[in-house]
Amino acid sequence: MPEDLLGKLIVVEGLDGSGKSTQIRLLQRWLELENYRVYFTEWNSSPIVRKVTKRGKKAQLLTPTTFSLIHATDFADRFERHILPMLRAGYIVLADRYIYTAFARDVVRGVDRSWARNLYRYASKPDIALFFNVPLEVALSRILEGRPQLKYYEAGMDMGFATGVDESFRIFQGRVYEEYLRMVNEFGFVSVDGTRSPEVQQREIREVVKERIDLPRYKYEWKFP
Amino acid sequence: MKKTKRFYGKGLPHVDAARLKGRLIVLEGADGSGRSTQIALLSDWLERHGYASTQVGLKRSELVAPELASAQEGNTLSPLTMSLFYATDFTDQLEHTIIPALRADFIVLADRYFYTLIARAMVRGLSKEWAVELYGIAIVPDAVFYLQVPPHVLAERTFRKNNTLDYWESGMDISRAGDMYQNFIRYQGRIRRAFKELQTDFGFDLINGNRSPSTIHAELVSRLQTVLELHPD
Numbered sequence: 001m002p003e004d005l006l007g008k009l010i011v012v013e014g015l016d017g018s019g020k021s022t023q024i025r026l027l028q029r030w031l032e033l034e035n036y037r038v039y040f041t042e043w044n045s046s047p048i049v050r051k052v053t054k055r056g057k058k059a060q061l062l063t064p065t066t067f068s069l070i071h072a073t074d075f076a077d078r079f080e081r082h083i084l085p086m087l088r089a090g091y092i093v094l095a096d097r098y099i100y101t102a103f104a105r106d107v108v109r110g111v112d113r114s115w116a117r118n119l120y121r122y123a124s125k126p127d128i129a130l131f132f133n134v135p136l137e138v139a140l141s142r143i144l145e146g147r148p149q150l151k152y153y154e155a156g157m158d159m160g161f162a163t164g165v166d167e168s169f170r171i172f173q174g175r176v177y178e179e180y181l182r183m184v185n186e187f188g189f190v191s192v193d194g195t196r197s198p199e200v201q202q203r204e205i206r207e208v209v210k211e212r213i214d215l216p217r218y219k220y221e222w223k224f225p
Numbered sequence: 226m227k228k229t230k231r232f233y234g235k236g237l238p239h240v241d242a243a244r245l246k247g248r249l250i251v252l253e254g255a256d257g258s259g260r261s262t263q264i265a266l267l268s269d270w271l272e273r274h275g276y277a278s279t280q281v282g283l284k285r286s287e288l289v290a291p292e293l294a295s296a297q298e299g300n301t302l303s304p305l306t307m308s309l310f311y312a313t314d315f316t317d318q319l320e321h322t323i324i325p326a327l328r329a330d331f332i333v334l335a336d337r338y339f340y341t342l343i344a345r346a347m348v349r350g351l352s353k354e355w356a357v358e359l360y361g362i363a364i365v366p367d368a369v370f371y372l373q374v375p376p377h378v379l380a381e382r383t384f385r386k387n388n389t390l391d392y393w394e395s396g397m398d399i400s401r402a403g404d405m406y407q408n409f410i411r412y413q414g415r416i417r418r419a420f421k422e423l424q425t426d427f428g429f430d431l432i433n434g435n436r437s438p439s440t441i442h443a444e445l446v447s448r449l450q451t452v453l454e455l456h457p458d
Contacts (some may be wrong), residue, residue, distance in 0.1 A: 024259055052292045052313075061288050063320050064238050065362060070289070073309035080303045110238030118358045122305065 006214050009124055010100035014132030015173055017142035019194045024096050026202045036218045039086045043097035046077040057153050064109035071102055072119045092218050099123050104179040105122035128212055131189035136177050234361015247327035248453050251338040254372030256394050257382040258434045266442045279326045286317035304349035311342050315413035339363055341405050344419035368452045372434035376413035
């Protein structure tokens with residue numbers, strides 16, 4: 001991986017319901033309002049591959065390996081089209097989920113750990129990887145109370161863990177959580193206690209960012225009117 | 226005795242290769258090398274002798290074939306993304322066609338396998354070793370024949386068939402220096418060299434493709450009978 005990138009990469013990871021999206025949005029707003037060069041990207045957003053993913057999911061054609069590969073394809077496109085150019089141009093890139101999401105989900109589906117890591121070998125290592133750690137039950141209740149209509153793959157129904165969607169989701173998320181915990185040391189995640197109030201977490205995160213990133217370098221020369 | 230099936234590397238989750246029966250026969254070679262003709266002849270030969278067979282080839286998966294074709298047409302995806310897209314197509318067929326057919330003791334005729342995909346990736350600057358690990362999910366075939374035809378003969382055959390050279394088979398996505406014929410010759414030479422490198426990793430059976438279809442067919446049949454111990458009446 002080219003290490004002469006001017007930009008910085010900050011990613012957030014964690015279970016659905018861990019609060020990571022809220023936090024990265026707040027981080028984005030702060031950086032934008034302070035007039036920094038910032039770019040936000042999220043998992044699963046590349047238009048070319050979206051169609052396939054959608055059809056594959058709808059027809060339940062996906063196996064653990066094709067599920068893994070189609071997401072790797074999607075990510076490669078997004079990485080080369082947006083993330084890498086932005087990093088080259090000197091942006092602070094904020095990613096809501098990164099390659100670790102793929103590692104966690106793929107491994108839970110039975111894909112070999114090192115095979116999955118090889119798929120993403122080209123991807124830049126984040127400057128800061130924030131892991132939103134909340135107890136499984138907390139994450140589950142945040143999701144299950146607010147959004148009872150879980151989708152087939154989202155609930156890990158393809159794995160046959162359980163016949164009920166909610167039950168399957170619980171088991172699947174439990175395994176994903178274990179996989180995240182394994183990765184904390186492997187990839188040097190910064191753990192954030194996601195059970196606290198949003199503003200307390202955000203304050204902590206901004207401190208980490210200020211400490212690790214020389215922010216003045218990323219400021220625009222002037223403000224857009 | 227049939228060889229026990231195995232994966233090249235890590236394999237696929239939930240699949241025990243050793244329990245697969247059947248036979249997997251791969252034909253590799255450039256467009257115009259006579260691959261499809263030979264596959265058709267082999268398929269007839271197998272059926273004539275009562276062997277159940279099925280065919281697979283690149284860009285034929287139910288999952289991604291349409292999108293892959295349109296992505297190719299627009300040439301908007303990078304070599305890395307294209308490689309992964311092709312890997313998805315390959316794996317879909319591996320899991321939904323090749324493996325079930327082998328389980329049912331069929332003979333699978335593959336019109337190209339992942340070797341072509343690695344050769345194309347190498348020519349476009351991607352790491353061979355990365356791609357080899359990726360295709361550790363693939364079943365080791367019982368036989369792989371590589372039909373070798375010199376680039377200028379490939380060009381001549383393509384002209385006879387289509388009157389024009391193919392954009393991708395001319396490597397026009399990586400270099401446009403010179404005219405299309407020059408690009409075609411240069412690109413096919415590069416692919417050939419990539420295959421030569423892969424030869425040491427995968428050990429293809431080289432077949433001189435610069436002969437008549439019936440001569441090549443006879444050679445393939447005789448080699449298959451030895452390798453696969455097919456003993457038709």
